[in-house]
Amino acid sequence: MAEIIFQNKDDAEKFHHHLLKVLKLTSENEKILLHEDRHILKIMENKLTHDCLNHIRKAFYDFVIEVKRDDWFKGILAENYYFQDPEEQGHVMEIIYSILEGERKDLEIFLEKTSQEQRIKEAIDQVFQDNISLSFDSFIKFRLRPYLLDLESYVKISIDEYKMEQEYQIFVQTLREFLQExxxxxxxxxxxxxxxxxxxxxxxxxxxxxxxxxxxxxxxxxxxxxxxxxxxxxxxxxxxxxxxxxxxxxxxxxxxxxxxxxxxxxxxxxxxxxxxxxxxxxxxxxxxxxxxxxx
Incomplete structure (x- = not known):
């Protein structure tokens, strides 16, 4: 049996949905359930097969990298840099993902080269054994701290670039107006x-x-x-x-x-x-x- 505890109800429901999608199961499946006010996800198998464990491990990794990463980026933007406006957040997120996808080599040089994704996989491998019992929030806090610091570096660089782009647009518009006259x-x-x-x-x-x-x-x-x-x-x-x-x-x-x-x-x-x-x-x-x- 596997048990993953979440402090946040939304996180629990998101991972539940993500896991069902990966395993190609419906929300009515009785082997994967959310309990106790939908904060605890339980996989009701007496013994997890190797394939099943690999699917859960991969689903957990994808959830961290793909689903939660967006939440963390937006949280850093709002809480650390006071970017509350969704439109502004969207512009900064576009820059962040252009860096992550290798489209902004000019900005990559300001970021420390790390292999956090590999560290995340290793951390997940350590806790995902035959019987899984873990707190999602504790796992993030204690095992993924370097990764979260990396995300903050991406946010900081992208905000600086966003502000420069805003200044550039104002500069261009001012010169267009000068040109018209x-x-x-x-x-x-x-x-x-x-x-x-x-x-x-x-x-x-x-x-x-x-x-x-x-x-x-x-x-x-x-x-x-x-x-x-x-x-x-x-x-x-x-x-x-x-x-x-x-x-x-x-x-x-x-x-x-x-x-x-x-x-x-x-x-x-x-x-x-x-x-x-x-x-x-x-x-x-x-x-x-x-x-x-x-x-």
Missing amino acids: RTPKMEILHLLLDEEIIFYNENSEEIKRGELIKMIDRKLLSNHPVYVDSASIAPLLSIAPTTIFLYTKNPDEALVRTISNIFEERVRVLPFHHFYDQFQCMNWENSSDPFENGQ
């Missing part, structure tokens, strides 16, 4: 983004750095000294071109995303080599036709 100084601007950013006019003639500096609206730098890059964003906003052709080797680069977010439909992101293809075409078109001169 500008009269374009050029219809077409070409940007070549390599190790540095180079500006070209519609004739593919390079606009020198000194000329760009003269074009910059000083209000931009005084109002947004931290966020506005004087080498790229400030001259772009000051020129306010109708169309920007941006040539890059990496369309996912942060500067490319920022320019696209600010200038929106004005931007066309193109492969890096397209600039040189276009430049050669323009040189060919501007050169005299040798056959016209009888050559």
Whole structure:
């Protein structure tokens, strides 16, 4: 027989439902019951088979990793960082899971490399023997403390990222509003983004750095000294071109995303080599036709 005691009724019912699902049983099954005000789950088998024990062990592990992890993340958000709003919690949770799923390598580097999942499995193996009798809450408190501390690290990093993203959105919106009030100084601007950013006019003639500096609206730098890059964003906003052709080797680069977010439909992101293809075409078109001169 197996007995798992829960302090929380909701936890008991969630695990009961989860276990029935794993074992493919109905809630009316008499071998797995919730007793005493639905706080104690009992598996009514005189002797648990090896297969049955493995199913229960796996169900318990999945319950901790998949079901309770969400509860713990939300609890840390609400109790430790006062994120009570469900929408805000949802945004932070999206960042957390993007890290867990390996989509945010830039944030992973700030987290200590651990193998908590393996430790959880080992801890479960120690308590899940032939006859199981354990307190779920004591198990979590004493055996999974390092894991819970890990979860708090994920929350802290994700909150910092969420706040930065909020600031970034405000920054982008402010610059969009600034852009709407500008009269374009050029219809077409070409940007070549390599190790540095180079500006070209519609004739593919390079606009020198000194000329760009003269074009910059000083209000931009005084109002947004931290966020506005004087080498790229400030001259772009000051020129306010109708169309920007941006040539890059990496369309996912942060500067490319920022320019696209600010200038929106004005931007066309193109492969890096397209600039040189276009430049050669323009040189060919501007050169005299040798056959016209009888050559």
